[in-house]
Amino acid sequence: MQEFKVPELGENVSQGDVAKILVKVGDTIAREQPVLELETDKATIEVPSSVAGVVKDIRVKQGDKVQVGSVILTVDENGAGAGAPKAAEQAKQGEPAKPAREQEPQPEQRPDQKVVSMPRPPSPAPQASARQGQPEAPRAGGLAAPKPTSEARAGGPAALKLTPEARAEAGPAAPASPSVRRLAREIGVDVNEVHGSGPDGRISQEDVKEHARRILSSVSTTLTRGSGEPATSVPLPDFEKWGPIERQPMSNIRRKTAEHLSHAWTTIPHVTQFAKADITPMEELRAKFRKQVEEAGGNLTVTAVLVKVLAAAVKPFPQFNASLDAGNNAIIYKKYVNVGVAVDTEYGLLVPVIRNADQKNITQIAVEMHQLSEKARAKKLSLDEMSGGGISISNLGGIGGTYFTPIVNWPEVAILGVSRGIVEPVWRAEKFEPRQLLPLSLSYDHRVIDGADAMRFLRWVVEAIEQPFLLSLLG
C-alpha cells in the first residue's frame, strides 16, 4: 500500500483547495497521471501522481484545504503491473511524510507512539516538502482536525451559531492553549499561521511573539492582513442602508492579487513616466511578417515585439532587471532575462513569464506567449510558469485608453504599461504627417532607479521601437 501526498506546489505555496478529484477508488493510475485539481492562491494546477497502482482510498474531497505533505490517496501497487516496483522504490526514498515533524528534534523516548517516523535522509528534490523555517508543521491532524474553532463542540444538540469577526476563514484548530490564542488575537496574529516549536507543533506564547516579529521585519513598514487591508482598517459603513447589496467571497486569485498589489503599492515608492513611440514603421513590419509568425503558431503582437525590446533594454540598464533586498541593504542584479506579461482572464489578472527572452527571437516569443495566454485563460498555468520574472509588461492597448500608472510587480522594480496606438499628426520634415503613436507608461521603484535613468531607459525603448534595426544592432 502506497500513499500519495501533496507534492511541493511552487514557491511560497503550501496549501490549496481541492477543486476536482480526477480519479476514483478502483481506478488504475499511472505515474504522472493527473489525479487532482488544486486551486492554490495563484492558479488551479493539476497534480500528477508520483505513484502507480490501483486506487484504494481517496482521503480528500472536493473543497478540502490540503497542505503540502497531506495524503491524497493510497494505491495498491501490486495491482499496477509493471509500474509497481518503480513506484515502491520511489516511495522508499522520497516519501514526503510528516514534513515538519522530521525537522524537529525527535526525542528518542517515544517507542510507544504509533505514528513515530524514523529519521530519514533528506528527501530528494521534487518532493522535499520540509522547508526550514516554514510553518508547515502538521496542524493537529491536518485534514482531520476539528472543524472551525468557531464552532466549538458542545453538549447541546444544535451547533453553535457564530460568526467571529476576528477569524474570517475557518480552518483546523491550531494546537495552542487559550491564553496563547488570546495573545495572538490581541496582537493581530492569525494563530493558524504560527509555526509551533513545541512537541507536535504546539504553539507557545514565544512562538506567537516570534511570528509577529518576523512579520514586522519582513514587511518593512506596513503590517498587512487578509486582502491587503492594513491592520488598522476602519470599519465599513452598512451599505445596505442605501440599497440592496450582494456580498461575495474573494476568489483565491483575487485575494492573492489584492495582497500582492497592496504589498507592492505600500513598499515601493512608485514613479511613472510617459512617452510616445512612433510605431508606423513597426506596424508595417508587423503586417508584413504576420502570416509568417502565424504559420509558426503565434501572433505577432505589439506585446511580443515589446517583450523582445525590454529583454534587450535591460542589458544596458541592468538596474531594471533587479530586486531590492531592503533588509540587507543590497540590490540583486539578475543575470538572466525573464519578462512577465500580464494576461487578463475571467478569473483575474495572471502574469506568465517568458523565460530567457533575450535568447529568443520575436517569433519564438510570440509562439510562447500564445501558448501561455491560452493556458492562463484555461486556468492551467503552472506556478512555475508564473514565477521568476525580472520586468513586466501590461498591455491594455487592446481595450483602449491613453496612459495609466501600472503598479510594479514586486519584487521586480519596473513595469511597462502599454496603451492603444493612435494616429496623430506629427511634425516631420517641415510638415505634419499622420503617424501611429504608441503611449507608453513606465512605472519603477524609485529606491533602485533614478528618474534620469528611467527616462534614458524609456528613450532607449522608444528608439528601439521606432527603429527596429537597433534591436539587432545593439540588443
Add this chain to the structure above:
Amino acid sequence: MARDTTQLAVLGAGPGGYAAAFYAADLGMQVTLVDEEKNPGGVCLYRGCIPSKALLHVAKVMDEARHASAWGVSFGEPKVDLNKLRAFKQSVVDKLTGGVGQVARMRKVKFIQGRATLAGPKSMKIAGAGGDTELQFEHCILATGSSPTRVPSLALDSPRIMDSTSGLELPDVPKSLLVVGGGYIGLELGTVYATLGSKVSVVEMTAGLLPGADRDLVSVLQKRLETLFSKIMLNTKVVKVAEEKNGIRVTFEPGGPDDRRGGPSGPPSDELFDRVLIAVGRRPNSKIPGLETTGVKVDAKGFIETDGQRRTAEPTIFAIGDVAGEPMLAHKASHEARVAVEAIQGHRAVFEPLAIPAVVFTDPEIAWTGLTEAQAQAEGLDIEVAKFPWAAIGRAITIDRPDGLTKLVLDKKTGRILGVGIAGSGAGELIAEGTLAIEMGVTAEDLKMTIHPHPTLSETLMESAEVFFGQSTHVYKPKRK
C-alpha cells in the same frame, strides 16, 4: 421617574448576567444589573441547575442507602418528609442567591429588581419594586436566558401538568408520573421522582434518549434507567392529554421522526397518570420589551444574532447566554460574559472555545466535551476512538459502580484529543480534565504520561489514552501481541 446613568447595564442576572456585571465591575466599570428576582441567580440558581442538583443529591443518597443492603448494611425503608426536603432545597437556593447578591454589593454593582423595557440603543425604562427608573447606558448586555418550551397541543390548565419549574417545587410525590421528553431535564427530574417513589414513565419522540450524546454513553445510563423507571417509550408521540377525575389521560401514538416506517406505526394507546411533566426543551427569552426600538436582530429560532464578540446588530448592545444561542448552558453563558465585557473594553476578545462540556446529572452521570464520535463520523474526520470500561478500574469496583465508560475521540494521525465522553458515577466532575486537555491541544501521549492518582476514577482517562496505544495496564488488547 428617577433618572440614572451607567456605563454598563446588564439585563438578566443569571450566570451569564451576573458574571458579566461582576467582571465589568472588577475592570473598573460602573455597572447596573437588572433582574425580576430579589437577588441575582437567574433560572440556574432559582429553578434550574442548583435546586435540581440538591434534589438529585438526595436521590443519590437514598439510592445508595437502599443499595447498601447488598453490602450488609440495612437502613430500612426511607421516610421522606417533603416539607423538610423542600426546605433543604430552598435553603440551598437562598444561600447561593443571597451570597451572589452580597458579592454584587461588595463589588458596588447596582442591582435593580424590576422589569426593563428598552428605549433605543442607549436607554431603558425599569419598572421596579422601588419605583420606575429611566436608565441611560453606554453599553448593554442582554442576558435574559430561556424558559421551558410550551407545546400548544399539551397545554392544559391543570396543576397536574408540570414544567421543569413547577416540577422542582415538588408539590407531592405522585403515584405515577409521565415525563414528556427524553432530554437531560426530563431524565434528571424523572430520576428524582422515581427515587422518591413515583412510577415514572418517559416518552421520547426520537429514537433515543439524550439526543446529541454518543449512543455508547447513553446506553450505560439507559440500562440503569430501565430498572429505575417503569417504562421508556421511544419513537412515540404524545397526541392528546385530557384531564379526568383521577388524573391526566395521555394518548400515545407510536412512530416518531426517526422511525423508518414513517407515520404512525401502530394503533394509538392511552394511559392515566397522576401527573405529567413536560420537558421538551427550552426557548430563548428574546421577546424583550422595547427590543424593536433597537437594531438588535432575532433569528428564526428566536435567538438574538451576535458576532463572535457577542455584539448584536446594535453596536452598543451585546447578548450572551441562552438568549444568544445554543448550547443553552450556564457555563457557556459565564464564558461569553467575559468575552462580551472584554469586547466592550476594546479588547480583541472572541468566543472561540474548542470544547464546551455538557453534563447530565442522572445516575450514572453522562458528560462529554469537544467532539462527539457521532459528530466526527458525520463530518468524515479521520479519528480513532479509545474506550476504557469502568469494570476494569479499581475505584469503580470499590464503590460498586462498574457501570461506566470513558472514551476519547482522537485525531488518528497526531493522537490529539478532540473529544472526551464519560458515562459513570461522578462523570461530571471528571469531564473538566478532558476540556482542559482539548483546550491545551493535549495528545493521547501527554495524557498517558501524566500521573493520575490511584485509586480514582480519573485513572480511566489516563488508561483510555493508553488504550489508544494498545498498552492499557488494565485492559488487555491482544492486537498488540
